[in-house]
Amino acid sequence: MKPENTMVENRISSFISQCKDLGIKVTPQRVAIYRELANTDQHPSAESIYQKIRNYYPNISLTTIYRTLETFEKLGLVSVVNILYNAARYDANLEPHHHLVCVACKKVEDYYDNSLMNLDISKSNLANYKVLGYTIQLNGICRDCRKKKS
Amino acid sequence: MKPENTMVENRISSFISQCKDLGIKVTPQRVAIYRELANTDQHPSAESIYQKIRNYYPNISLTTIYRTLETFEKLGLVSVVNILYNAARYDANLEPHHHLVCVACKKVEDYYDNSLMNLDISKSNLANYKVLGYTIQLNGICRDCRKKKS
DNA sequence: GGGTATATAGTAATTATTACCATATAATAT
DNA sequence: ATATTATATGGTAATAATTACTATATACCC
Structure with missing residues (x-):
């Protein structure tokens, strides 16, 4: 709204x-x-x-x-919804999984956690959407980028 | 790996x-x-x-x-990691929240669900990452796009 | 109000992606 | 194996999103 x-x-x-x-x-x-x-x-x-x-x-x-x-x-006054907007990124791995994204270098790694595979997402305002699935994006800073800073 | x-x-x-x-x-x-x-x-x-x-x-x-x-x-032989790759999308709402994305028209809606705000993400292979936060992207088809199909 | 560092407008350049079309080739039947 | 044909490729041009650059304008401090 x-x-x-x-x-x-x-x-x-x-x-x-x-x-x-x-x-x-x-x-x-x-x-x-x-x-x-x-x-x-x-x-x-x-x-x-x-x-x-x-x-x-x-x-x-x-x-x-x-x-x-x-x-x-x-x-930090606004945020970017899709930090990976720069170019389309592809994956041949069709198994459900999540992603670790380095906000500095935009590297993406796979992230598996069984406890996050079957979240209950039917709770709220899904009136208008037919939900097909979900992915979790963990935003962080990878080791390489942390090294560069220090 | x-x-x-x-x-x-x-x-x-x-x-x-x-x-x-x-x-x-x-x-x-x-x-x-x-x-x-x-x-x-x-x-x-x-x-x-x-x-x-x-x-x-x-x-x-x-x-x-x-x-x-x-x-x-x-x-369906491969998947796109970032379906919103087309253009950067901005948000002035800095409250933690999640997103509903229509995979057809790429519309993004906010999604609030308190039960999804404090997931335990410290379980697995985060050795290399300093995790700052996470967002959940619910992929689905919005009502408008469902109408168009039928 | 005047001075100055910062911000804007306008244009050009760059990058990611898509459109188009003439040629090449995988798949099928012979 | 070969000919046939629909589909795929390569090359180039067009489009879209973003960034770079520079001369001018303006917010803010005095």
Whole structure:
């Protein structure tokens, strides 16, 4: 369900003070982009945010959308739903299994845990979906990337 | 861990008979691509499969890799690890939550289930990873897409 | 209001993917 | 084994998503 207006405005106020704390400038573009995100539960792409904002801010640049989203993400103001968006990744292993993903280098490893294979997912709001299955993505940092940092 | 050789060869034999059952041709390119996938647990992209195969099959075409992977995926011979690979998707909602993904239209909805927020993921082979968190992706078909089919 | 570091717009470049088409080849029947 | 044919491949061009670059603009501190 779409967030309520008052909640959205609260999140925007909070966003603005966070920007100040973080020492980045509060520009109308940044507020517009954040508002579009706070205002929807549709998990939009850069392009679809661009199309929305263009309706009332016709000369905003697509580049700004990309750059701003990257900035927000690095500062932890928003998150990327699909960190493996960069390229399609394939697997010949059709056995049900989960994945360990290194958030730094995007490496993916298989993860097997029997206790996670038969979770009860029928509890909540699945009214609209016919659920076919699920996968768990464990996000972490692999040893190689930890070494690099230290 | 990388699959053993005998296991890989078994999977390739099985792959070949599946191709015949499915009525698609068993070409050296297809076998090579399938072998590369069966031979690794690295979840490679089209490009990295291409680079591997080029070492011993120098004039294979990148287009063939893409087309073949698509064919395999449609027939259920391989799977795509990250079905949302098409474009980065953003979220201003930083509360921990999970996602419902429509495999047909790639729509993403939030999914809340308290019983899935504190799973014990420390059981197995996490030696190399510092795990930061996890998300569950429920794959399904949304109502709109079910309507379209019927 | 003026100065300055940061942000934006616009365009070009890069990367991943798909479309198209002429040629080649696996599979089937002979 | 060979000819036939539908399907697959290779090569190139087109498209889509993202990033790089640079001159101009503007938020913020004084």
